[in-house]
Amino acid sequence: MTGYRLPAGGSIDRNRLVTFRFDGKAFAGFGGDTLASALLANGVRLVGRSFKYHRPRGIFSAGSEEPSALVELGLGAYREPNTRATMVEIFEGLTANSQNRFPSLKYDLLSVNSLVSPFLAAGFYYKTFMWPAKFWERVYEPLIRRAAGLGRNAGVPDPDSYEKNTEFCDVLVIGGGADGVKAAREAAGRVILCDENPLVPEGLPENVLVLPRTTVFAVYDGGTYAAITQLPAQTPRQRLVRIVAGRSVIATGALERPLVFANNDLPGVMLAGAVGDYITRYGVAVGRNILLAINNDDAAALIPLLAENGIGIAGIVDTRRKSSDHVYALAREAGVAVFAGAGIITAEGRLGVGGAKIRLHNGTMLRVACDIIASSGGFNPNIALTSQFDAKPVWDETIAAFTAGTLPPGASIIGKAAGHGINANIAPHWHSGITPGKSFVDLQNDVTVKDIQLANQEGFSSVEHVKRYTTLGMATDQGKTANVNALAILAEAQGKSIPETGTTRFRPPYSPVSLGALAGAHKGKAFKPTRLAPTHEFSTAQGATFIETGMWLRAQYYPRPGEDWLAAAQREVNTVRNSVGICDVTTLGKIDIQGPDAAKFLECVYTNSWTNLAIGRVRYGLMLREDGFVMDDGTTARLGANHFVMTTTTANAAKVMQHLEFCAQVLWPELDVTFISVTDQWAQIAVAGPQSRATISKIVDSPFDVTNEAFPYMGCAELTICGGTPARLFRISFSGELAYELAVPARYGNALAAKLMEAGAEYGIAPYGTEALGIMRIEKGHAAGPELNGQTTAHDLGLHKLLSKKKDFIGRAMAARAALTDPARLTLVGLRPEDGTSILRAGSHLLPIGAAATAKNDQGHITSAARSPSLGPIALALLANGPARIGEKIRVYDPVRQGDCIAEIVAPIHYDSDGTRLHA
């Protein structure tokens, strides 16, 4: 191991050698190294190119505030851009690459951006690429995206896995420094201590759960916090932890702010505290001849540390006019010169620091050779999370830093984060003045002192405007090392104080969080549960093609050899119309309603009457919302005086349940009624077609009588089938044929389907899917999802006769508004192509014949369309003044799918309009 690793020290495991690759070259580090410390140990200083100007960049900090050393991790689909090298623990086989360089890190052609940089100042894009507008998407944007921007997205689905969990505690301590550990040790109850770093503090009591490598990145209401845990070289890769805490202690410490001078972005310019961290935590000397630039006494702690480790000190530049006795004492001991009242004007070097130009207190210039400039402009309490508590930061003049505002109950802040023990003897020094080179304030977004001054000159004087105009603090580092310097420079430009200028608000996330972690395991098919119908095995064995309807997987059609979807669906329709077919209708919502006031309750929620429904009968019901528009429809059966079973549409099952609960708990709590969803408890199969009675009669147990006289249309009964299996039978029909729906406990679903197939075999029974179901319901003109779209009224659907005049119901008053019954509204009609063959498609617009295809001439649209085996193409449509126009012709226009034909307006019921087949 070469060069920069110290012979001893650091909390690394010197017995564990770890090899990794950076830009294709193999390197070795030790267990416990970060990518940054391992690269520095190997003498690698240049690690990337900057965002806008493609300037060479190195490692600036030793922690999560890193604005500069951003690399791509992994290869191919695993590639993850903009990862902070200071936060990546190395592991065997780690692959990292520098980013934003072309063709190579050392010879980056796009660094010419630096030469044309006068044009790339604040607001450049806004000013330059203004016109012509059409150039934006085709020319400007691709150009800008190529030249600017940081790392590259992998461009393919992320193969990594992520997970989520929730933790509960009495006390959450955020930050595992000395103050945080002390707070965790002293807290009672269950305690969680989170820290960004991998090391677990030793000797904590058992009630403390330590989450290492865990960053609390967001604060939510009610003591809820979001944290992200890195799981290096593991699967899953990250864990999102939701922490619910009784109270929290913020012990996030303070972040050092750099001094601002020209070329302060050169590799080798670092935070003074980071230089110390690399020595104490990783046993790495970042250089051999270090120039220290400070304005406070805290940073002077680096002087003895460097001396003890035999690292050369080129000098101490202290911007304070007199420096301090403390600094002089330490410098004397180390045998180093102090330049008091001096300042670095510029860092010198091409791909890394080779020296610095210093202006001495008397104005003379001095060149100093060095390989590292370690700068400290003081410390900012790390109050990002307090900002999320809506506590506005307060400027504290004595320490020249913002401290947390008043925190709400349940949150407290301690230690350096609270401004304690920092910035002893500080004399603020915000930048070195106008110099020829670039002085960077925000290294990640390439924002300079001049950019801030320019924004102010151009009228963007509010701190929030400066942020947006210059993009200051808007990179993934959230300006952790930049913001306070920037505010001070803005305040200076305006001749105001820093508190007068104010500060921007820190928002979540505190540090970058991958979208994969937010999704966790809930991606692809795992995004939502899949609900399988109780006849799923049967349908699979029958070769069904399935379709997702909400969470349900339903059989769409059952193709036979040589059949496409249309041929299969049309055959299934013919089977039902001519013989008998079966279809799983379990997915419709089923709500079991019981109680002495059950009928009264139905009167409230349905528009039509229910108290007069006889036991053993079924009725179609219509539900409105309070605003008078249609909410849902379905049949409800009366099984007993106080017992009903309601069905809802598949799509609205949960919504109707919620609505009924609102009605029962909030609107009419005096009604003695109770209900529960039984959708999953009963398997329900429609048996439809002229031979359905013959089929059913074979499986019902005697003495149940299924003749038309004993069990007429809209009858219902509880019975047993197949020798004692409990069942419910409903004589209802969606297909328009003689039909039944038979319900059995869900576990018998597959068995019932098989029994029905056996019973109907002699009639050529076949299962049918949602396609055939759809064709038949359009033939019958039944409104379904596309018509019950939340914008239609009972009038629009031709259901106004269902609005009872004898009783009150939800939506009654609002449905009576003139505008909701206006004949000019879009109203349900049927359509048939004039030529009998042109295909009609849902979504097509209806125009007067000869009128231009403009929105102004639009008179309605097709909601549902089908290709009926007996009638050819048919459709349901919503058309202005619909019913009055039956018999007229209209243009059906579908520019998206090149449809344009003439259709005849007909009644919505295309098939068996007098219902003789139903009552057979």
Add this chain to the structure above:
Amino acid sequence: MRIPCPHCGPRGLDEFLYTQDASAARPKDGGAAPTEEWTDYVYMRENARGPRREYWYHSAGCHAWLIVTRDVSSHEILSVDLP
């Protein structure tokens, strides 16, 4: 955000569904009330700062409807009542 459900104890926001303002009074005369009263109930809402009564539904829990009094500027939950 967490809501202390009277039946289930304090539970996370993702178990609940906000639906509507609970301060709007449904017309006492039901469908017989004048349209103006219904318009106020269905459409008109104050959007005032400070405490507000809201209907929340414990959809992924006990299915109870709750009247949550919540300060919309601080997000503090002041009380949770059953209707």
